[in-house]
Amino acid sequence: MLPKSRPRGAPALLAALTALLQAAGVTVLVALTTMTALVAVVAVAAPAGADTTWSVVPADANGPDGRTVIDIELPAGQQVTEHIAVVNRSTQPVDFAIDANDGYLTSKGYFDMRPPEATPVDGGSWIKVPDKVTIAAGATTVVPITVTIPQNATPGDHPAGVTASVDAISGQVRVHNRVGVRLNIRVNGTFAAKVTVNDVHTAYTWSWNPFTPGTVEVTYTLANTGNVRLAPDSRILTSTIAGENGWDDTSEAKAREIMPGGSRTFTAHVTGTWPLGPIGTTIMAIPSPAGKPLPGVTAERVAIDTTVWAIPWPQLTLLLLLVIAVLTLRLTSIRRRRRIEKLIILNSRGTPLGT
Incomplete structure (x- = not known):
């Protein structure tokens, strides 16, 4: 058809x-x-x-x-x-x-x-x-x-x-x-496979569930500064005091090329990242040549580091609610105990209830 x-x-x-x-x-x-x-x-x-x-x-x-x-x-x-x-x-x-x-x-x-x-x-x-x-x-x-x-x-x-x-x-x-x-x-001639990482922007998205980590969104631009077509591989790493998380581009889009002198903008979502203050983020790009292999051409890896802050608002909110709940239970328990003590004292004196 x-x-x-x-x-x-x-x-x-x-x-x-x-x-x-x-x-x-x-x-x-x-x-x-x-x-x-x-x-x-x-x-x-x-x-x-x-x-x-x-x-x-x-x-x-x-x-x-x-x-x-x-x-x-x-x-x-x-x-x-x-x-x-x-x-x-x-x-x-x-x-x-x-x-x-x-x-x-x-x-x-x-x-x-x-x-x-x-x-x-x-x-x-x-x-x-x-x-x-x-x-x-x-x-x-x-x-x-x-x-x-x-x-x-x-x-x-x-x-x-x-x-x-x-x-x-x-x-x-x-x-x-x-x-x-x-x-x-x-x-034919001297080939160069080079890429630069520009316009990096990072943002953190919290999960509504305080027991679930959030996501770091990274937007970046890869520019082909060499003279051959590139199909670059990208990897994003995030690091907090709780450990590291990684993201690899497994989509079809990663195989699409960047022409010499051209650029493309990518967006990555690194899941499983806890909001524990500063989150270090590293964007790594490997400028793999597209098409036929180029013997003798070294594709150098490029890495850019950036930091985004993520305050654990859902976890702090949960903690605040727990503190309020504990204080409420405690105050209720104190009031109940005092009421019981008062009833006991009144009863021991023979005072009718409600007097």
Whole structure:
């Protein structure tokens, strides 16, 4: 089953506004650009009745070759020819525009590509592709892409992508749909896997149950200051007089990369930490290179220490309630004893009760 793209968010809002303008007798044509995440196989259907669906995958000269991305590693000044396969799954011929541009990661760590109107300035500018291809209904066309590394290219990773796209009209909204393949371009040379930890913020959350420890929330930013893609491992340690607690990122998000010059913000929750005054917190990051191993490259661990104070309010409240309860019981016991003593004295004197 191939997913179909529909205008959502801003396109839907613009469509609603356009309808209102049309009701007033005003003709409006709005151009929008939509972008799908670049993965190995993605299919998009244009809005309205065109029902255009297609996919783009890495290929060799004969057709799709089973790869999910195209990895290229060359020294500066070298050239290589790769291929993508564009599969027209529609019931009519389609003209596809072919575009190459720089790649980047979204705030959540997903790969994307700069819009076609943006001029590439890095790896995308090294790629030569045909402007467009016309593909018959149900047919597959292999498109050659030539990557030429400049002589002055800096060593390291230069992400890029190649897309096949079509324009479609949905009402009065023009939507640009594109599907593409990611290119991991790596220029040979001296590689550096480095990361810094910035913008560290810690906070403590108490448990409503005084017999249950609370949670330390740590928000921090990892910045890739090297020249290769990183998939860093992170570990958070908290320390109190009651002992240490640790947190390891076991989520899928930890495998998402950070591009050279890029950064990502993470949030960790260290549970099982008792609020016993100052809580020492250590954030450790290991800048593990993403993709192919890099022999001889040492990824140095980075550690940042910080402290957050946590006063044991639930435990102090419980202690206060216990003290009040004990004092209340004691006062009640004293009053009861005095009442009994008074009754005994009155009874021994023969004084009627209530006198």
